Each structure stands twice: as C-alpha cells, then as structure tokens.
Amino acid sequence: MTLKKTKFITLLAFCLLNASAGFSEEAKGATAKQVVENFQTELINVMKNGQKLGFNGRYNKLFEPVSNSHDLVKIARIVIGKEWEKLSEDQQKKLIDVFSRLSVASYAHNFKDYSGETFTFDSEEETLKGGVVIHSHLTIPDDKPVKFDYMLKEKGNSWRIINIIANGVSDLALKRSEYTTILQREGFDALIAKISEKIDNYSKL
Amino acid sequence: MSANIRYSKNSIGFMSKALGQLLVSMTIVLVYGCASTEVIEQNNPHQNTATKNPVDPYENFNRKMYNFNDKVDNYVAEPISNAYKWVTPQFVQTGVFNFFNNLKNINVVLNDVFQAKFAQSAQDTGRFAMNTTLGIGGLFDVAKHVGLEQNDEDFEQTLAVWGVPQGSYLVLPFLGPSTARGIPGSIFDTAANPTTYVGLPVQLLSMLNTRANAEGSLKFIDEAALDPYVFTRESFLQWRNNLAQDGKTQAVSDFDDELEEENGSANSTSNEQKPAAAPEKTSANSAESNNSYSQASEDFGSASQSFENTAKSFEEASNKLNIISNQKKTRRSANAQ
Numbered sequence: 219m220t221l222k223k224t225k226f227i228t229l230l231a232f233c234l235l236n237a238s239a240g241f242s243e244e245a246k247g248a249t250a251k252q253v254v255e256n257f258q259t260e261l262i263n264v265m266k267n268g269q270k271l272g273f274n275g276r277y278n279k280l281f282e283p284v285s286n287s288h289d290l291v292k293i294a295r296i297v298i299g300k301e302w303e304k305l306s307e308d309q310q311k312k313l314i315d316v317f318s319r320l321s322v323a324s325y326a327h328n329f330k331d332y333s334g335e336t337f338t339f340d341s342e343e344e345t346l347k348g349g350v351v352i353h354s355h356l357t358i359p360d361d362k363p364v365k366f367d368y369m370l371k372e373k374g375n376s377w378r379i380i381n382i383i384a385n386g387v388s389d390l391a392l393k394r395s396e397y398t399t400i401l402q403r404e405g406f407d408a409l410i411a412k413i414s415e416k417i418d419n420y421s422k423l
Numbered sequence: 424m425s426a427n428i429r430y431s432k433n434s435i436g437f438m439s440k441a442l443g444q445l446l447v448s449m450t451i452v453l454v455y456g457c458a459s460t461e462v463i464e465q466n467n468p469h470q471n472t473a474t475k476n477p478v479d480p481y482e483n484f485n486r487k488m489y490n491f492n493d494k495v496d497n498y499v500a501e502p503i504s505n506a507y508k509w510v511t512p513q514f515v516q517t518g519v520f521n522f523f524n525n526l527k528n529i530n531v532v533l534n535d536v537f538q539a540k541f542a543q544s545a546q547d548t549g550r551f552a553m554n555t556t557l558g559i560g561g562l563f564d565v566a567k568h569v570g571l572e573q574n575d576e577d578f579e580q581t582l583a584v585w586g587v588p589q590g591s592y593l594v595l596p597f598l599g600p601s602t603a604r605g606i607p608g609s610i611f612d613t614a615a616n617p618t619t620y621v622g623l624p625v626q627l628l629s630m631l632n633t634r635a636n637a638e639g640s641l642k643f644i645d646e647a648a649l650d651p652y653v654f655t656r657e658s659f660l661q662w663r664n665n666l667a668q669d670g671k672t673q674a675v676s677d678f679d680d681e682l683e684e685e686n687g688s689a690n691s692t693s694n695e696q697k698p699a700a701a702p703e704k705t706s707a708n709s710a711e712s713n714n715s716y717s718q719a720s721e722d723f724g725s726a727s728q729s730f731e732n733t734a735k736s737f738e739e740a741s742n743k744l745n746i747i748s749n750q751k752k753t754r755r756s757a758n759a760q
Contacts, residue, residue: 265539295754323537324647341546362572384665385662385670386662386665387597387658387661387662387665387667388661392655392657392658392661395476395657396648396650396653396654396657397649399650399653400649400650408651411433412649413649415649416646419646420646423646
C-alpha cells in the first residue's frame with residue numbers, strides 16, 4: 219500500500235515538475251505552436267479585410283507578422299544552397315531584401331479574400347535535429363481541406379518558421395530547385411530581375 | 424505557401440488521361456528513346472554549365488517538350504477551354520466534372536484492391552454506387568454530402584506501393600509531366616476508364632473538362648513560378664510522392680535534408696527520397712538502354728527538333744492573325760474617314 223502511495227507521489231511530482239518546466243519555457247518566448255497560431259490569426263484577419271485593404275494594405279499589414287514569424291534570412295540561404303558562398307555581401311543583402319518582399323507579396327496576393335476559411339491545429343512533432351513541426355490544416359467551405367505543415371527552428375529565444383509544406387509540397391524544396399537552376403543557368407542578375415518582376419505582377423493582379 | 428495550392432492537383436497531369444490511347448505506341452518509343460538522349464544533351468553548351476539533376480537527366484529534351492505543350496495550351500487548349508467556360512453555365516460544368524470524376528472511381532476501387540486497401544475499396548465502391556444511382560449517373564456528387572470523401576488512387580501509385588522505382592522525370596508531348604513509372608501507370612489508367620471506349624465526342628468533352636478544371640492551378644504556376652519548368656517538375660514529383668505515400672512521413676525527412684544542404688555537407692535534391700525506390704537499379708537500366716538505343720537517340724533528337732518547330736509555327740500563326748486583324752481595323756477606320 220505504502221509502496222503504491224510513494225509511486226503515486228513520485229509520479230505526481232514528476233508531472234508537476236514537467237508542468238512547471240513547461241511554464242518557464244513559455245515565459246522565455248512564444249512556443250512554436252503559438253508562433254504558428256499567431257501568424258495564422260493575422261493571416262485570417264487580413265483575409266477578412268482583404269478587399270477593403272487592397273494589395274498595398276494587405277502587404278503592409280502582413281509585413282511585420284511574416285518577418286516576425288518566419289526566419290527569412292535562413293530561408294533565403296537554404297533556397298540559394300551552395301551558391302550562397304559565391305555571392306558578394308552586397309548581393310546577399312540584395313537577395314534577402316527582394317526575397318523578403320516576395321514572400322510578403324505572395325501572401326498578400328494569395329490570401330486576398332475571406333469565405334469562411336479556418337486554420338485548425340492538428341499535432342506537434344519534434345524532429346531529430348531540434349526542430350518542431352506543427353501540423354495544421356486550412357478548412358475551406360465547399361472544398362477539400364489543405365494540409366499545412368510548418369517547420370520551425372529556434373532562433374535566439376523564439377521559434378521561427380523556415381518551411382511550409384502544403385498538401386505535401388514543400389515550399390522550400392520547390393523554391394530551392396527554382397532558384398539554384400536560375401542561378402546556374404542565367405546568373406544572379408536574372409534571378410533578382412525575375413523576383414522583382416513577380417513582386418510587380420502580384421501588386422497588379 | 425498559398426491556399427491556391429489546392430488546385431495544383433488537377434493542374435499538373437491535366438491532359439494525362441486524355442489522348443492516352445493515341446499515344447500509347449508513341450510513348451513506348453519515348454521510354455526507350457529518352458533513355459538515350461543523354462548523348463545529345465552533352466553536346467549542348469548551355470547544359471554543361473549546370474549540374475545535372477539526377478531525377479531529370481533529360482532536362483534538355485523535357486524543357487523543349489514543356490515549351491511545346493505550353494504553346495499548344497496557349498494557342499489551342501486554353502482558348503477552347505475559355506470558350507467552354509464562357510458558354511456553359513456553372514451547374515453544367517459541375518455536372519460534367521462530377522460525371523467524369525465518378526467514372527474515375529472504377530479505377531480507384533481497382534487500385535485500392537491492388538494495394539490491399541480493402542476498407543478503402545469498400546468505401547469507394549459505396550461512393551461509386553451512390554453517385555451512379557442517387558446522383559443520376561454521377562452528375563451529382565451525393566456521396567460528398569454524406570461525408571464519403573473521394574480517395575485518390577491510380578496505377579502509378581500501385582506500382583510505387585509494389586516497389587517499382589520512380590525513374591526519370593519525363594515531359595510527354597500533349598500529355599505533360601510524367602515519370603518512367605508514370606507511363607505504364609497511365610496506360611493502365613486509360614484502359615480502366617470507360618471514357619476511353621465511348622467515342623470521340625465524349626473523350627473531347629472529358630479533355631475539355633480536365634483543362635477547364637486545371638485553369639486555377641495553371642494560373643497559379645504562371646503567377647508564382649520564376650522558372651515554370653522547374654516549378655512544374657518539383658511540384659509534380661512532390662505531389663506524386665505524397666500521393667504514393669498517402670501523405671505520410673514526407674514532412675520531417677524533407678526538412679532535415681535541407682538543413683544538411685545549408686551546412687554544405689550534402690548536394691542531393693529533396694525529391695530524391697522516394698517510396699521504396701532503388702536508385703542503383705534505375706541507373707543500371709538506363710545505362711543498359713543507353714548502349715542499345717544510341718541509334719534511336721539521334722532520331723529522337725530530330726523529333727524533339729520538329730516539336731520545337733511546330734511550337735514556333737504556332738507562335739507565327741498567332742502573330743499573323745494579330746497582324747491581319749490589325750490591318751482590318753486600320754482599313755475599317757480608314758474607310759470610315
């Protein structure tokens with residue numbers, strides 16, 4: 219009987235310990251799940267006011283949320299791959315700048331109106347290399363739901379999104395193939411020109 | 424990255440069902456032909472500067488085919504599809520979509536069984552029965568409203584489940600993106616689809632329906648892609664992989680590879696990880712056919728050249744039409760004065 223009791227107490231102690239550990243982590247900074255959910259909330263808000271805001275309004279409203287929840291510098295580096303080392307410092311800066319603007323612009327273009335969409339959190343998973351995957355899905359009325367899996371890595375004391383996998387298609391992998399191909403075939407200036415053209419098109423569509 | 428990605432399903436193999444029959448013999452030539460086009464590519468100075476993608480050894484040929492298909496789509500398929508969407512009321516379009524989509528279920532059920540997904544095959548059979556009867560021959564998707572979602576299965580996925588390697592990426596004339604494994608897959612899918620046997624008008628309508636439904640995703644590629652060829656290839660391969668694995672495990676492995684890449688330790692591309700793939704086998708096979716079909720490769724090169732010429736003539740024809748219509752306009756305005 220006493221043995222059982224001590225077991226129970228140790229178990230309880232463990233639970234409490236774990237819980238308090240969880241709390242202290244939260245105090246440190248937003249958890250990966252919170253980062254994703256905050257961003258999704260912002261996105262839905264912008265969609266709700268999408269038509270009223272217009273492209274520029276959506277762009278301005280999304281700029282902060284996107285750059286605060288995504289690690290755009292890291293994403294740009296991964297997307298360029300080995301070619302990154304070959305770029306000059308100015309080129310690297312230029313690339314991060316246009317890439318960030320493209321990321322925000324594509325959100326502003328693709329999430330422009332609202333017809334009852336909602337994001338739902340499904341599960342959370344830790345990767346071997348210390349990252350976290352947040353599995354969620356976007357419910358669209360009268361359409362199939364879209365799975366959104368977010369990869370996050372810790373940067374300083376907060377979590378940042380570095381990849382989004384929509385219905386199994388990895389945005390990072392897609393971009394990396396495109397960018398490295400263009401860099402190899404046509405060079406840096408062509409890449410910047412193409413990105414700028416896309417941003418321009420998004421603002422007009 | 425966007426809600427529009429949901430369309431990319433329809434888009435990518437949008438013509439793959441259509442025209443299948445006509446091109447069966449042609450594709451067989453292609454499989455062997457493609458295996459040996461490497462010789463031609465090496466002579467291309469443009470290609471030498473770029474590192475070759477192991478999944479896409481025939482990039483040079485594929486790009487030509489991609490451009491050809493793009494022209495065909497711009498000058499033929501898209502105008503017809505737009506006209507169809509313009510004259511046809513939405514409820515008719517939905518009915519047409521439901522009808523052909525329902526027929527696809529026969530193939531889905533077959534492949535459920537081939538993959539030993541028996542519960543799912545029962546569900547899909549129920550779906551087909553319900554839509555064919557209550558849904559008046561499939562015109563209405565009744566099953567969706569009672570919560571029976573459609574599963575996406577085809578013979579290519581079955582081959583993947585059986586352990587057949589994906590093989591090289593190939594862009595087929597008119598049919599669009601495929602892989603070495605996808606070709607026998609779509610031949611079987613075509614054979615298992617009743618649409619194949621009912622005559623040309625229905626097949627044309629089926630093609631039209633597929634193209635009209637791909638509109639959203641084709642537009643998305645247009646808007647989002649910096650290099651539409653690479654964009655299509657990557658999303659096609661990832662989408663097929665994801666389907667073959669039924670949406671499992673993709674996420675985590677994907678990411679870890681990319682971090683490796685960032686550290687400069689790996690130089691592989693993400694779409695190399697395939698379900699039960701045996702890459703050595705594929706390369707051995709292609710090397711073998713490389714020797715035995717080097718003759719065919721030359722013919723093949725000229726074939727791809729003629730596709731390019733055809734694409735060019737499309738462009739010229741459309742330019743001429745523009746010039747003629749402009750001349751008419753100026754003549755008319757001159758007459759008015």
